[in-house]
Amino acid sequence: MTIIGRVSRGYNATVFSLAAISGTIFGCMAFLIGMDVLLRNVSGTGLNWVVESMEYALYGATIFAAPWVLRTGGHVSVDIVTSSLPAGWGRRVEIAAGLLGGVICTIVFYYSLIATWRAFERGSLVYKTFTIPEWWISALVPFCMFFMIIEFSMLLKARKIDS
Amino acid sequence: KEVTLQTVSLFQPGMVLSQQFERFIEKVNAEGKGLVQINFVGGASAVPPFEMGNAVSSGVVDMAYLPSPFYANLLPEAGAMALSERTTQELRENGGWELMNELHNKKMNTWHLARGADGVPSHLYVNKPVDKADLTGFTLRTTQLYRAFFEALHATSIQTTPAEVYTALERGVVDGYGWPIQGVLDLGWQEVTKARVDPGFYNADASILINLDKWKSLSDEQRDFLTKMGIWFESTNADNAAINAAEAKKQADAGMIVYSLEGEEREKWLHIAREAGWAAFEKIAPANAKILREKFAAN
Amino acid sequence: MLWSTALALLIGMLFFFLLLGLPVAVVFFGVNIIGAAIFLNGEIGLIQMTRNVVTSITNYSLVPIPLFILMGEVLLHSGMAFKAIGAIERLITRLPGRMAVVSVAAGTVFSALSGSTIANTAMLGRSLMPEMLRRGYHPTLSMGPIMATGSIAMLIPPSALAVLVGSLAGMSISRLLIAGIIPAILIAALFFLYIVIRATYRPQDAPAGDLPARQSLLERWKPFFVYVLPLSTILIAVVGSLLAGIATPTEAAALGVIASFLIAAAYRCLTWQALKAILTETAQTSTMILFIIMASTTFSQILAFSGATNGMVSLITAVGADPFAVLVMMMLILLILGCFVDQVSMVMITVPLFVPVANAIGIDLIWLGVVYLLTMEIGFLTPPFGLLLFVMKGIAPPEIRMSTVYKAALPFVLIEFLVLVLVLFFPGIGLWLPSLVQ
Ligand code: NA
Ligand code: NA
Numbered sequence: 001m002t003i004i005g006r007v008s009r010g011y012n013a014t015v016f017s018l019a020a021i022s023g024t025i026f027g028c029m030a031f032l033i034g035m036d037v038l039l040r041n042v043s044g045t046g047l048n049w050v051v052e053s054m055e056y057a058l059y060g061a062t063i064f065a066a067p068w069v070l071r072t073g074g075h076v077s078v079d080i081v082t083s084s085l086p087a088g089w090g091r092r093v094e095i096a097a098g099l100l101g102g103v104i105c106t107i108v109f110y111y112s113l114i115a116t117w118r119a120f121e122r123g124s125l126v127y128k129t130f131t132i133p134e135w136w137i138s139a140l141v142p143f144c145m146f147f148m149i150i151e152f153s154m155l156l157k158a159r160k161i162d163s
Numbered sequence: 164k165e166v167t168l169q170t171v172s173l174f175q176p177g178m179v180l181s182q183q184f185e186r187f188i189e190k191v192n193a194e195g196k197g198l199v200q201i202n203f204v205g206g207a208s209a210v211p212p213f214e215m216g217n218a219v220s221s222g223v224v225d226m227a228y229l230p231s232p233f234y235a236n237l238l239p240e241a242g243a244m245a246l247s248e249r250t251t252q253e254l255r256e257n258g259g260w261e262l263m264n265e266l267h268n269k270k271m272n273t274w275h276l277a278r279g280a281d282g283v284p285s286h287l288y289v290n291k292p293v294d295k296a297d298l299t300g301f302t303l304r305t306t307q308l309y310r311a312f313f314e315a316l317h318a319t320s321i322q323t324t325p326a327e328v329y330t331a332l333e334r335g336v337v338d339g340y341g342w343p344i345q346g347v348l349d350l351g352w353q354e355v356t357k358a359r360v361d362p363g364f365y366n367a368d369a370s371i372l373i374n375l376d377k378w379k380s381l382s383d384e385q386r387d388f389l390t391k392m393g394i395w396f397e398s399t400n401a402d403n404a405a406i407n408a409a410e411a412k413k414q415a416d417a418g419m420i421v422y423s424l425e426g427e428e429r430e431k432w433l434h435i436a437r438e439a440g441w442a443a444f445e446k447i448a449p450a451n452a453k454i455l456r457e458k459f460a461a462n
Numbered sequence: 463m464l465w466s467t468a469l470a471l472l473i474g475m476l477f478f479f480l481l482l483g484l485p486v487a488v489v490f491f492g493v494n495i496i497g498a499a500i501f502l503n504g505e506i507g508l509i510q511m512t513r514n515v516v517t518s519i520t521n522y523s524l525v526p527i528p529l530f531i532l533m534g535e536v537l538l539h540s541g542m543a544f545k546a547i548g549a550i551e552r553l554i555t556r557l558p559g560r561m562a563v564v565s566v567a568a569g570t571v572f573s574a575l576s577g578s579t580i581a582n583t584a585m586l587g588r589s590l591m592p593e594m595l596r597r598g599y600h601p602t603l604s605m606g607p608i609m610a611t612g613s614i615a616m617l618i619p620p621s622a623l624a625v626l627v628g629s630l631a632g633m634s635i636s637r638l639l640i641a642g643i644i645p646a647i648l649i650a651a652l653f654f655l656y657i658v659i660r661a662t663y664r665p666q667d668a669p670a671g672d673l674p675a676r677q678s679l680l681e682r683w684k685p686f687f688v689y690v691l692p693l694s695t696i697l698i699a700v701v702g703s704l705l706a707g708i709a710t711p712t713e714a715a716a717l718g719v720i721a722s723f724l725i726a727a728a729y730r731c732l733t734w735q736a737l738k739a740i741l742t743e744t745a746q747t748s749t750m751i752l753f754i755i756m757a758s759t760t761f762s763q764i765l766a767f768s769g770a771t772n773g774m775v776s777l778i779t780a781v782g783a784d785p786f787a788v789l790v791m792m793m794l795i796l797l798i799l800g801c802f803v804d805q806v807s808m809v810m811i812t813v814p815l816f817v818p819v820a821n822a823i824g825i826d827l828i829w830l831g832v833v834y835l836l837t838m839e840i841g842f843l844t845p846p847f848g849l850l851l852f853v854m855k856g857i858a859p860p861e862i863r864m865s866t867v868y869k870a871a872l873p874f875v876l877i878e879f880l881v882l883v884l885v886l887f888f889p890g891i892g893l894w895l896p897s898l899v900q
Contacts, residue, residue, distance in 0.1 A: 023741030026528045026748055027730040030719035033525070037713050040302075040321075049248055051322050054411060055520040058528070062519060062756060065749040066487075074746040075485035075753065076804045080846040097482040104492040111505070112512035122270075122602075124236045127307050128444060131323055142517050148488075168766070208632075208818070209766040211517040211759070214510065221506040327523070330636065330710045 015068050015147060025057050043076035054131040056137070063140045067147035071154075095159050109145035116142060148160035166385060167200045168377070171215060172228035173369065175206035179345045179410065180369065183279045183403075184228045187371070198383050201226065217373075220272045225377045228279070230369045232308050235443045238271045239447040240455060244278060244368035245308055248461040249450065251281045251397040256451075259458035266451065274378040276371040279392030280343070281400040283407060284363025285309065288347065288356045289339035290332065293422045296431040301338045304328055308365070309341035311443035312436045329355055343367040345405045354419040361423040364436035371396065375427045463500075465773030472497055472764065476811065477802075481820045486807050491760035497764035505872035513758040519752060522712065523629040528576025528748035529715035532619035532740070533696070535747075536722040539729035539739040543585040545771045546571070546693060549685035552677070558670040559661030561594045562607045563654060569611025570618075571690070572648040574697045575722070577620035577715075579842060580748060583612030583850050585694060587857040600667035602870035603660065609850045609867075610653060610874030613842045616805075617646035617835055620700050620718055622751065625711060627809055630755075631817045631827065635711045636704055637896035638831040643701070644779045644891055645881055660873075692728070696721045706750055707899045754806045762814030767827050774815050775822045790886065793818050793833050800841025804849060808838055829885075832892035836882040843871040844877075 032050055040046030056118045069075050082093050124134035170188070174181035188201045195201075204210075210218045210227075216234025219227040231241035244263070247254070254260045264275040285308075287293070291301065298318035305313055305320040313320055323331055331337045332355040340352075344363055347353055371393065378386065415421075424432050441460070445452040463471075475496060479489040498507035537543045547568045557563050565586050572582050586608040594604035616623045619639040628635035661668035700718040703709035709717065765771050778788060792812070799808050820830050842850040845868045855867050875886045885891050 010490050019742075019745060022749065023745040026532060026744050027741050030529050030532065030716045031527065031559045033529075033712060033716035034720045037709075037716065046302075046321055048321060051522050054525050055522050058521075058752065059516065059519045061745070061750040062749050066747045066753050069746055069749045069753070070485065072746065074750055075487055076750055076806075076849065078480045078484045078803060078847050079483045080802070081481045084516070093482060097484045100479075100482065101488045101490065104488055104495065107495050107508070108491050108512060111508040112515070115512045118509070119807060123237070124235070125447075127239070129552050132449075137520075138513065138516055141512055149247045205766045205771065208764060208814070209771075211514055211763075214513055214517055217513060218510055221510065223507050223510045323522070327710050327712070330707070334708055347488050 011150070012069055015071065015151075018064040018147075019068035022061040022068075025061040025064075033064055049129050059137075063144040066144050067151050070148060070151045076096065091159065095156060097157060098152055098156040102156070104147055105145050105148040105152060109142050109149060112138065112141035112145060166381060167197075167201060167202050168225040168373070170226040170228070171203050171209050171218065171224050172203070172206055173212055173215060173230060173233060174228070175208075176203075178349045179406065180207070180280060180283075180343070180349075180367070182245050183396070183399055184369070184371070186399065187279075187392065188397065191389075191392050193293050195388060198388055199381075213253050216271070219372050219374050222374045222376055224374070226276075226371065226373050228369055228371050230280070230367070231297070232306065235307070235334060235447070238266060239369070239444075240266045240270070240451050241368075242448065243455040243459045244366055244370070244450075246437070246444060246456075247281070247366050247368070247459040249459060251278050253451055254458065255397075256396075257458055262454065262458055268375055271372075272375045273372040274375055275375050275397045276389060278368055278370045279346075279396060279400060280345075280367040280369045281397070281402070282403040283343050283345050283367035285341055285343050285365045285367065286325045286363045287313070287339055287341055287360040288352070288358070288419075289422070290335070290355075291359075293360045293424070295428045296424065297433060302336070302338045302429050304331060304340040306341070311439040312364070313341065315435050315439040323349070328352060334358065345403075345410050348410070348413055348417065353414060353419055356419055358420045358422050359411075359414060361421055362429055362433060364433060365440065463768070465769035467769035468501070469765070469770040471772075472757075472761075472768065472770070473811070480803060480807075485630070486712050486804055487753040487757040489763055490754065490807075493856065494760040494764060495755070495890050497768070501764050501767040502760075503845040511733045514760045515756045519756045521629065523635060524625065524752070524755070526577075526620070526625045526635075526693040526711045526715035527622045527751060529712075529719050530622040530625065530745060531581070531747050531751075532744045533620055533700075533715075533718050534572075534576030534578035534581035534615070535721050535740045535743045536719070536726055538570065538581045538585045539736045539743070540726035540729070541736070542689070542726055542729060542731055543572060543691070544589045544728075545685070545689040547586070547589045552682045552685055556561075556672070557658060558665070559603065559657040561590060561597065561599060562603050562657045562661070562668060564608045565590045565594075566650055566653045566657065567607070570614060570646070571693075573611070573615045573618040573646065574622075574701050575693055576615055577622045577641035579613050579615045579623075579850060580747060580853055583609055583853045584857065586612060588852060591857065595859070598669040600664075601866050603657070603667045604870075605854050605858060605862075605867060606872075606874050607653060607657060609843055609854050609871055610878070611650065612694055612850055612853075613839045613878075614646050614650060616839055616842075617649070618701070619643070619711075621835075621839060622713060622748075623805055623809075623824065624831075624835060626636050626751065626755070626806065627831055627838075630809060631813050631831065631834075633827045633831045634896075637828050637899070638819035638835075639704055639711060639826050640899060641832050641892045642835050644895055645832060645885055648884070648891065649878055649881050652881065653874060656873060656877060663693070672884065692725055695725060703847065705895075705899060751806055751868050754810065758807075758810040761810060765814045771814060771818055773816050779822050786886075788819065788823060789825055789830065789833065790809060792820075792830070792880065793837060793886065796834065796837035797840060797844075801844045802839055802847050803841075804847070805838045805841060808841060826889065826893065828893055828896060829889045832885055832889075833882070836878065836885060840875055840878050841884070 036047040036050040116135050119138050120135040128135050158161050191201050215229050216237045218224045225373050231244050267273045267275040298316040301318040303313050303318045303320050310320050478492045479492050494511050550568045551564045554564050569586050576582050591604050608810040624639050641648045699721040705712045711878045842848050851867050
């Protein structure tokens with residue numbers, strides 16, 4: 001197998017595993033909250049960490065699944081114009097949109113990386129139930145955008161081969 | 164030439180805790196014509212609450228009116244203001260403000276113009292009787308500010324969003340919560356709160372912060388004007404005692420009663436609040452905790 | 463820049479990017495990049511925008527969104543829904559347009575068990591539509607009721623979209639969830655009437671020869687007790703606990719999910735295959751909604767900093783507009799938006815402007831919330847862009863054209879619009895039930 005083939009297989013596996021983690025997180029949320037409610041009503045003491053963990057879970061699960069959802073076409077988009085254009089024009093608009101999407105994600109990637117770096121440099125901590133470094137949390141945004149950029153370029157590549 | 168400061172505040176206009184700052188804006192805009200004007204962009208709907216510190220620090224906004232817990236990620240030392248036992252005027256004299264401002268300059272790139280909501284104590288609000296400085300068996304909704312104190316009194320603390328407090332109180336998921344004397348009625352929580360526990364403890368704080376680059380770009384005249392306005396703003400902290408009394412009366416009118424701790428229990432209550440507060444503060448701001456306590460605590 | 467120019471610029475860009483066919487979340491990122499560069503001081507504004515992504519989503523009150531969607535997926539992929547539909551079908555006999563009535567009845571029942579309109583439409587579409595077409599129902603009478611009742615899922619709790627509206631607009635989420643119940647029941651009743659009347663006057667649209675063989679009372683009712691009645695546990699867990707005021711929306715959602723899983727397990731419907739499909743679809747639909755929230759939060763901030771929010775509020779308070787007239791205007795804007803964009807975008811674009819205005823002139827927020835829910839529901843079915851129209855087109859046999867799907871939805875859209883008008887004139891339809899709680 002070529003190196004490119006191996007890299008792309010590894011990449012695909014990563015995107016799928018991230019999505020699987022996301023689904024698992026969504027699935028587990030209800031049970032943790034349920035446990036908290038149950039314990040609070042039975043023993044009077046709930047699980048202190050549940051509220052904040054659920055907030056991070058929501059964030060993490062969305063970040064992890066977003067690239068995969070882009071691949072499967074699950075992000076809602078308004079395709080009323082592109083689908084009504086003649087085929088040739090439709091494809092041109094689609095390619096332009098794919099390029100634009102890639103550029104947008106690159107910009108978000110760049111600035112979220114800076115935001116993360118600044119939080120790291122400053123040593124900012126978030127003081128809630130848990131005290132954690134702020135950059136651990138903000139790093140997930142560039143992480144997600146990195147995959148989004150690759151997904152957009154793969155979409156573009158697929159379009160080009162189509163035409 | 165006139166400069167306009169883009170300004171946000173944690174408090175939505177109309178809330179009790181917002182009024183002091185609204186008067187400040189009015190005065191600056193009236194007396195600062197041709198010099199400095201404030202454009203109030205909005206409350207928490209304009210910038211997410213926990214991002215306001217970053218917004219003023221980086222210069223997305225020029226000015227923000229913000230309690231210290233909302234920027235603890237940038238400057239944990241600011242938490243000393245919530246434990247302060249000295250008036251803002253005393254702090255201007257004993258170097259406390261200077262030290263606090265220096266920390267704001269260095270660690271947060273902001274100028275600490277002035278501090279409001281001074282002299283507004285916090286209270287514990289409960290739905291079960293309290294007759295001593297011990298909260299064993301109480302489940303309380305806490306924020307980071309009150310957690311150390313309530314846990315030192317053996318209460319169980321849980322965190323919920325402000326939006327869920329009402330329901331949580333209504334059906335007894337929590338037995339109470341900590342909050343300043345001002346603002347309970349703004350949130351509608353008096354409907355599901357039976358009593359307030361006296362005495363109050365700590366000290367609400369909200370500071371007028373100005374982005375440091377913006378501050379440096381102002382002319383001497385503009386800076387002097389704003390400083391003068393800031394000193395005036397701190398003088399209005401004296402009005403808080405009357406507002407506190409009015410709020411206490413409104414709480415009573417809404418049917419809330421008072422559990423008042425007296426004598427030894429009262430002393431114990433205040434002592435534990437103080438020590439637990441400073442102990443927690445030392446943990447998050449180890450480098451400067453000692454010197455800040457010297458300036459901000461009474462003795 | 464004048465605030466009106468700024469507003470026109472921002473909305474214009476938004477529509478331009480949307481019409482290019484970019485994913486909605488990416489569209490918001492794009493508009494926010496330009497808006498932040500102009501109104502939030504350039505690069506620092508862009509950094510602030512990426513930080514807001516985190517704050518917008520680490521919000522406990524949004525937790526019910528994936529949970530309510532999860533409930534719908536459990537119902538769909540475990541196959542419980544199909545057994546329940548079969549059971550409901552046995553009970554409804556001798557009615558004109560019987561199968562269409564079954565889909566309204568089943569759809570309304572499932573609305574109280576699922577928070578996902580897409581899952582509901584898929585459930586009804588996959589189980590009932592092939593059967594109806596086979597029995598010679600007119601395509602518009604087979605698809606219309608399915609799409610229309612599918613959309614009722616967002617009015618009756620659990621409802622992911624009601625949580626979204628309530629949380630972003632700062633309304634009481636519990637109250638808004640409860641407020642949708644009576645309008646939903648009213649809509650379902652009118653659907654029922656329409657179907658019966660149409661099938662009576664145009665029997666060729668709904669062939670009557672579709673009665674099952676005669677059955678004994680026990681035969682007819684047994685499946686109901688086995689496959690429908692136990693589902694009421696889920697209904698009690700969510701709708702019941704909300705109505706009784708004993709659970710927060712998040713807790714109600716968690717209880718609902720647990721109840722759904724337990725019942726699916728009790729029916730032995732919970733295979734690995736089903737579980738995988740449940741979690742996959744939940745991740746897909748939830749991420750679609752939540753990712754738009756992440757991307758679009760800064761949009762409201764940009765509107766505030768451009769002066770558009772304050773400008774709009776002072777304009778409307780200055781002309782002394784009547785709150786009712788303003789609400790009607792908001793409704794019209796939402797209806798028009800609903801033709802062209804998805805539900806989450808409808809909320810994200812308008813809430814930053816509508817809610818400050820409503821607060822300034824004293825429009826009851828829950829009333830506004832019900833108007834939001836009903837217009838969003840209508841938006842699911844209005845061309846050219848209606849999500850459920852596309853879902854239906856995806857399920858329907860290939861020979862059915864998009865124009866037939868539009869035609870099928872039309873009468874039901876009109877009925878929903880009628881109820882929307884009723885809610886405007888009689889706000890009690892929405893506000894009475896929440897007023898009983900608390
Ligand atoms: Na529902
Ligand atoms: Na539509």
